[in-house]
Structure formats: structure tokens, C-alpha cells
Amino acid sequence: MDIDIGISPKDRKKIADGLSRVMADTYTLYLKTHNYHWNVTGPMFQTLHLMFEVQYNELWLAVDLLAERIRSLGFQAPGTYQQFAKLTSIEDEEGVPVATQMIRDLVKGHERVAKTAREAFPAADKVSDESTADLLTQRLQIHEKTAWMLRSLLEDAGQSGEGRGEGRRSSDKKAKAK
Numbered sequence: 001m002d003i004d005i006g007i008s009p010k011d012r013k014k015i016a017d018g019l020s021r022v023m024a025d026t027y028t029l030y031l032k033t034h035n036y037h038w039n040v041t042g043p044m045f046q047t048l049h050l051m052f053e054v055q056y057n058e059l060w061l062a063v064d065l066l067a068e069r070i071r072s073l074g075f076q077a078p079g080t081y082q083q084f085a086k087l088t089s090i091e092d093e094e095g096v097p098v099a100t101q102m103i104r105d106l107v108k109g110h111e112r113v114a115k116t117a118r119e120a121f122p123a124a125d126k127v128s129d130e131s132t133a134d135l136l137t138q139r140l141q142i143h144e145k146t147a148w149m150l151r152s153l154l155e156d157a158g159q160s161g162e163g164r165g166e167g168r169r170s171s172d173k174k175a176k177a178k
């Protein structure tokens, strides 16, 4: 039975293609995050192991929402490693990186998916496909927020926590005294 939701087949195809790229990026980032959950080592182990678990679970659920939106538009969702490898713009990391490199790599990954989602937007916007626009908006929010959280871990990594804390506190006192 033909689909009759007020969007032409050509426009539906264009939107589905954009969503397929977002889906491939999301799946690739899911696998990468799960891999880092398993293989992370070092003093930040507990924090990162748990943080990555929250993140890969979220990505896993998102893959399903993206696939089902593609199906609702009348197209097949990608579902093989070959298809994902062809569609994704996220690259595999060689070997097992150290913890800080894992974080950097995941920041880049979330930023990459955000860009892919943003690229998919105009096709949906053009034909008032609010359902896709809403899904893309949610994905953008999550990826930008997760990138910020991961980035924040790196900002403390290169600095002496003790010295910084003490310095800040005494200067705060001085600021209050004035």
C-alpha cells in the first residue's frame, strides 16, 4: 500500500538518506563507546566505565528510533556492518587508546554525529516533516550535551587540582574582602 503522508517520494527518500547517515554514525559511535567501556584502564576507570555505559545505552536506543523513522518514511533501514561502514563518517581507532585519548575520540564522535544530524535537517525542514525534525533536534541536544560532558573531563586533566582549588579559594576570599 502506498504511503500518503503529504511528503513526495523524492523528498521522503532524501530525508531517509540523511537519517541513514545519522543512524550509521550513531551505531558506529555506539560500538566504539561500548568498546571503550570494556577496555578502559587507569585511575579514571570507575568513572569512565560507568559513564560510557550510560552513553552506549542511550545510543543503542537512538539507533532504533532512527531506524523506525526511516521505515515510517517508506525506506529500508541500514542494518549490516557493510552498510554502516559505507554510510558512517566516524572512523575506527587503531588498537586500544589510553583513557584520555578515548575521551577525545568520543568528543569528536559526538561532534561528528551532531554535524551529520544538522546536515539532515534542511530536507526535513523543507517539507515540514516535523517528526523527523523533532527526532533530529533531540539527537542534536544529546550529542552536544554529551560532547560537553566529555570535554569537561579533559579540561581538568592537565591541571593540578589541589593548587588550582586552593588558589581559587584564596582569591575568592580576597575578592570578598574588597
Ligand SMILES: [Fe+2]
Residues within 6 Å of the ligand: 037, 053
Ligand atoms: Fe558492562
